[in-house]
Amino acid sequence: MWTQGKVVKRIDWNDELFSLFIEAHIGDFTAGQFVKLGLDIDGKRVGRAYSLVNAPDSPLLEVLLISVEDGKLSPALNQLQPGDNLNVSAKASGFMTLDWVPEASHLWLMATGTAIGPFISMLRTQEPWQRFKQIVLVYGVRLAADLAYEQELRSLATKYGERFTYIASITRESVAGALTCRIPDALQQGLLEKRAELTISPEHSQVMLCGNPAMIADTQSQLTARGLTKNMKRKPGHISMERYW
Incomplete structure (x- = not known):
């Protein structure tokens, strides 16, 4: 299940490495878990899992990403700017906690x-x-x-x-x-x-x-x-x- 998120900030660490800060309502999660981010590309929703960097009590979701040249999703995510929308899984998952x-x-x-x-x-x-x-x-x-x-x-x-x-x-x-x-x-x-x-x-x-x-x-x-x-x-x-x- 997806919920809508909005990018409110980004940090560019270098030309390919960047962090997105996202306003989205998801359930409680444990540090170390991940969410899926998704965009509709060429009429098809493409989603990938990304670990959350923020602490569970943070008001914004934070993810660290690298844009892979031939990737299906990361180059599009790298184009996002504050104010842009994207899809976020409504619940975090994972056992790396x-x-x-x-x-x-x-x-x-x-x-x-x-x-x-x-x-x-x-x-x-x-x-x-x-x-x-x-x-x-x-x-x-x-x-x-x-x-x-x-x-x-x-x-x-x-x-x-x-x-x-x-x-x-x-x-x-x-x-x-x-x-x-x-x-x-x-x-x-x-x-x-x-x-x-x-x-x-x-x-x-x-x-x-x-x-x-x-x-x-x-x-x-x-x-x-x-x-x-x-x-x-x-x-x-x-x-x-x-x-x-």
Whole structure:
């Protein structure tokens, strides 16, 4: 079921990466869930799922998108300006939420590209700060210009001090303060744990992976070798994941 939404603001992070702020009435949702956005194109409604970046108590829906040149929907969404209408699913969905994450001392959030969105939503709520002693966010992109919400993440690092570590991993250029390799490679080389001054272990860690399938598969493989298991409803583990492609 669809409801009508209206774009009230947008942020352009670079030529392709942008955030839309949408006024729409949907039901209650949990940080980490997604909605579908839709437009009528050539007489046919085209809809795709996008994670919500806003906290559940925000008056506006917020989504982070990238315009894919041959995409069916994203180029049209990239043309939207404040005042334009679009269709929004009337209810959010998805299980990439902290509701399904067991208790632990340390929460590791690892994302690539626009998959940072659900983690931003979570960090805008009180739940992760109340449940975990330390939180590490690893954000993998190709170029520094692809880092959306970086100022907000740096502000969180300042606010929470040693409780929050933000690690940028930029693969196609060298940037001061950032790692220069893929997330799985940084994990394998011990760079993530060195930067965070924490060890990933079954005893103390929960890891949430969100991003491209290759990153998730390679990272999960390494975590499994360390004794961490996939978190399932009937059998709690240590790794929660959502492919974002």
